[in-house]
Amino acid sequence: MTATGPAARTHHAPVAVVDAVDVVTVGESMVTFAPSVPGRLADVPSFHRGIGGAESNVACVLAAAGHAVRWVSRVGADGFGDHLVEAIGAYGVDTSAVRRDPARPTGIYFRTAGDRATDAHEVAYYRAGSAASAMTTENMDLAAIRSGRVLHLSGITPALSAGCLGLTADLTARTRAAHPLGPLVSFDVNHRPGLWPRPDDARVLLDLARGADLVFVGEDEAEDAWGITGGPDAIRAALPEPATLVVKRGADGAIAYDEHGARHTEPAPRVDVVAAVGAGDAFAAGYLSGVLRGLPVRARLRHGHLMAAAALTAPGDLAAPPGRAHADRLADLDDTAWGTLHLGPGWTAGGAVEEVRTS
Known part of the structure; x- marks a missing residue:
């Protein structure tokens, strides 16, 4: 090049x-849930929704x-799939070739507020299948x-x-x-x-x-x-x-x-x-x-x-x-x-x- x-x-x-x-x-791409307050996943009372991928x-x-x-x-034929397509499209990205899968869900994950590069950070993925x-x-x-x-x-x-x-x-x-x-x-x-x-x-x-x-x-x-x-x-x-x-x-x-x-x-x-x-x-x-x-x-x-x-x-x-x-x-x-x-x-x-x- x-x-x-x-x-x-x-x-x-x-x-x-x-x-x-x-x-x-x-x-x-997955729907991400970031904590509303610092702490362990077990202690966080609510999360803010975003996108990641x-x-x-x-x-x-x-x-x-x-x-x-x-x-x-590909995303699931579910609300999380709707959110991903809409949120990514809002940046001006063409999402017309994203296909919906009625048999499988959209991936999601939850994380804590800690530094992702340290052991203090927790993340829970729900993307299998x-x-x-x-x-x-x-x-x-x-x-x-x-x-x-x-x-x-x-x-x-x-x-x-x-x-x-x-x-x-x-x-x-x-x-x-x-x-x-x-x-x-x-x-x-x-x-x-x-x-x-x-x-x-x-x-x-x-x-x-x-x-x-x-x-x-x-x-x-x-x-x-x-x-x-x-x-x-x-x-x-x-x-x-x-x-x-x-x-x-x-x-x-x-x-x-x-x-x-x-x-x-x-x-x-x-x-x-x-x-x-x-x-x-x-x-x-x-x-x-x-x-x-x-x-x-x-x-x-x-x-x-x-x-x-x-x-x-x-x-x-x-x-x-x-x-x-x-x-x-x-x-x-x-x-x-x-x-x-x-x-x-x-x-x-x-x-x-x-x-x-x-x-």
């Missing part, structure tokens, strides 16, 4: 019976940033799935069932082989240890990533999932196939490797973290936005960092992204100014000087 974006490849939007869009995401998060952020996005999935876990190549709208310039997938979907694994495999390497003029395939590893109870099982994510054009992976999750301990260069050595590999390093920034063998490093701005959730999905959305706009790699990485900062400085999985002009202005800062950028809660609201501090 070059600095001129997907259009520079020989791939073009496929001919389909559905309208073409910028990005299609495929995966499970890696692929739908990416779709919502991209739509809010002005891109045409389609989310494809969900409508989304029944996704297969045979029961999904493949024309809708292949209708974007970019197809974005994650490593959560293949963990849900054998059918979901087969669908993801069909949409990575097999999509490129059978549909060479189809979308650029983006894959976020999104390793969730709880979904892969046997450590060796997660190595399937490595095979799936090898079939994608663009891969996002955290340095820490590459170690957890695959035992790769040599840093970003070792991860690239294990994943030479994708044209672009983006290794996320948290507060230390990110590194992008391109098909020409170049290595692009970009530090992350300093962020006052409110909630460490949704940042990875937002980063992927920011980077993909840069791809769609034909921005150079440095700008793509910076837009990824800015979208992640928007998520980190707001509660919940989804946050309003900065306006495009605001984000462009920050992404265009010189290296010195970018290196001193300090973002806190409210920085996305309007770009006032006091909302974007230097230190």
Whole structure:
């Protein structure tokens, strides 16, 4: 992939019976219940309803940033399914290819207010046997799935069932082989240890990533999932196939490797973290936005960092992204100014000087 974006490849939007869009995401979204007060799940008296799902998060952020996005999935023929479709659609995402399953429920989960990265956090998933876990190549709208310039997938979907694994495999390497003029395939590893109870099982994510054009992976999750301990260069050595590999390093920034063998490093701005959730999905959305706009790699990485900062400085999985002009202005800062950028809660609201501090 070059600095001129997907259009520079020989791939073009496929001919389909559905309208073409910028990005299609495929995966499970669930109704989330966040506690009204801190405490153990056993003690929380009530919960606030929301939505959560890696692929739908990416779709919502991209739509809010002005891109045409389609989310494809399955939900139950129930009120929770209605809520998901309506809530995701309210972000401007096309949900017309979401199918309803009368025999299976929509997945839900409950969580506590504690930090999700610590043992103090509790989460209770009710997703086994969900409508989304029944996704297969045979029961999904493949024309809708292949209708974007970019197809974005994650490593959560293949963990849900054998059918979901087969669908993801069909949409990575097999999509490129059978549909060479189809979308650029983006894959976020999104390793969730709880979904892969046997450590060796997660190595399937490595095979799936090898079939994608663009891969996002955290340095820490590459170690957890695959035992790769040599840093970003070792991860690239294990994943030479994708044209672009983006290794996320948290507060230390990110590194992008391109098909020409170049290595692009970009530090992350300093962020006052409110909630460490949704940042990875937002980063992927920011980077993909840069791809769609034909921005150079440095700008793509910076837009990824800015979208992640928007998520980190707001509660919940989804946050309003900065306006495009605001984000462009920050992404265009010189290296010195970018290196001193300090973002806190409210920085996305309007770009006032006091909302974007230097230190």
